[in-house]
Amino acid sequence: MFxxxxxxxxxASAQLCPPGTGIASCGGYALPGDSRATxxxxxxxxxxxxxxxxxxxSNTLSLRIxxxxxxxxxxxxxxxxxxxxxxxxxxxxxxxxLDDTQTFGSRLVNNVHLDxxxxxxxxxxxxxxxLLTVVGSFTAGGSPDxxxxxxxxxxxxxxxxxxxxGTHLNHYGGRLRSYRLAQHSTAGANGSxxxxxxxxxxxxxxxxxxxxxxxxDRVSARTTNLALYGEDEWRSRPNxxxxxxxxxxxxxxxxxxxxxxxxxxxxxxxxxxxxxxxTTLRLGYGVFYQRFGIDQIVNSVRLNGVxxxxxxSRASGLGVLAGCSPLAxxxxxxxxxxxxxxxxxxxxLRSAYLSQVSFSVEQQLAAHTVVFATYLLRRGVxxxxxxxxxxxxxxxxxxxxSGGYMRHGQLVxxxxxxx
Numbered sequence: 001m002f003x004x005x006x007x008x009x010x011x012a013s014a015q016l017c018p019p020g021t022g023i024a025s026c027g028g029y030a031l032p033g034d035s036r037a038t039x040x041x042x043x044x045x046x047x048x049x050x051x052x053x054x055x056x057x058s059n060t061l062s063l064r065i066x067x068x069x070x071x072x073x074x075x076x077x078x079x080x081x082x083x084x085x086x087x088x089x090x091x092x093x094x095x096x097x098l099d100d101t102q103t104f105g106s107r108l109v110n111n112v113h114l115d116x117x118x119x120x121x122x123x124x125x126x127x128x129x130x131l132l133t134v135v136g137s138f139t140a141g142g143s144p145d146x147x148x149x150x151x152x153x154x155x156x157x158x159x160x161x162x163x164x165x166g167t168h169l170n171h172y173g174g175r176l177r178s179y180r181l182a183q184h185s186t187a188g189a190n191g192s193x194x195x196x197x198x199x200x201x202x203x204x205x206x207x208x209x210x211x212x213x214x215x216x217d218r219v220s221a222r223t224t225n226l227a228l229y230g231e232d233e234w235r236s237r238p239n240x241x242x243x244x245x246x247x248x249x250x251x252x253x254x255x256x257x258x259x260x261x262x263x264x265x266x267x268x269x270x271x272x273x274x275x276x277x278x279t280t281l282r283l284g285y286g287v288f289y290q291r292f293g294i295d296q297i298v299n300s301v302r303l304n305g306v307x308x309x310x311x312x313s314r315a316s317g318l319g320v321l322a323g324c325s326p327l328a329x330x331x332x333x334x335x336x337x338x339x340x341x342x343x344x345x346x347x348x349l350r351s352a353y354l355s356q357v358s359f360s361v362e363q364q365l366a367a368h369t370v371v372f373a374t375y376l377l378r379r380g381v382x383x384x385x386x387x388x389x390x391x392x393x394x395x396x397x398x399x400x401x402s403g404g405y406m407r408h409g410q411l412v413x414x415x416x417x418x419x
Contacts, residue, residue, distance in 0.1 A: 002036045004080040004138045004380040005029060007198050016082065016140055019132060019193070020204035020325060028137065028198040037073050038083050044071040058103040074126075082140045084127050092120040109159045119156040123147070130326045131192040134201050140324075147335040151293075153180040169233040171245070174226070181304065182220035188212030188310065193326060196318075205320035209313045209332040221304040223294055225251040231263065239269040239277060239296075246360075247287075249351075254292050254402075256351035261287040278364040290352040292384065296343075296400055303343040305395060310338040323418035339394040341384075346401040352382045368418040373411070380406030 005028045007017040014035035019027035046068045053061040064231035074086040098114040125143035132141035191211040195201040231245030249259040265284040269277035302308075313335030315321050323331030361372035383404030389397045 040074045043071045060101045087125045107164045113158040115156040122149040148185045167235045171231040174228040178224040180222045204325040206219040216307045221297045223253040236400045243268040280362040284358040305340040305342040371415045376410045378408040
């Protein structure tokens, strides 16, 4: 719903006068009531078929395809923004998953999982004309967000095996996951004109003009991570289970060539002279690595200080940029090149991890009531953060680093009753 004033020929007109028309024929008027609202149509499509097959007596195969598409028109308007500055958005999602579970005798089960994923998103402006903003009255022209698109791909392959032998239950497996993200953006390339009043707008007297130029408006990056693990659950006694294992992980794009994550847990049910145990103690320890995101990697490629440059022309004091208009850009002047905002990966950026210790007590109070008390202590090492660094020039440099530290303790109390 538009709530401002526009430059038009009268209160009954919804037609915006172009800049430079002159006050004699146009002035500032509110939009007619039937022109204030704009429809925002949406179209959505979803498809999710699934097939479960039994190729053999010990083999189960599952295939699932998911597809969706969403289109929304007239985004970005309302308030003081007129429909000409709207844009259309579209998001498309495809996912193919395949699961193959095989049983070998009575002791070994193996599962293979494959996931192919793609998400596309795009944004198309209704108009590519320069943005026209009269402060406090209206915003017209083309959308400042320009033409944008993003394609995210993910491929994941997992193999997990479970082996039962005696009092031991073993888990082995691995996972390979690869991400690719490609982005395109022309935000700000159409230029933006700013006017203090409707009278300045009608007389082609902006006080500010800005534009973004691109040497490369398309960027992409890829990162791959690998994980291998092995774990043994040993039921040494009927009331005591000990589990221990080791996980190996590695990720590209950062210093993460060999990350080792040990795991250990103990489950002990305190015996009683008569009847089953009513008190159970659990103790656990593990290291959990946190992967560095593909979004930050692409951001460091896009904002490298070279791909784009922003230029700003602004009149001094309460003056105007004489002769500057959407039809005549050169009188706007060369202006000032805004400082580049640079995002970079630190030379010693490495994978972050959490080291966690947990202790819990489970107590049965009655036949159908159990209370739990759990204490968690987490310690985060090499945590990710972005920091501003001084530069020799006027650029703004931000660096993704992994020198953060976190410590977190948590006590959880709960109860469960079955009626």
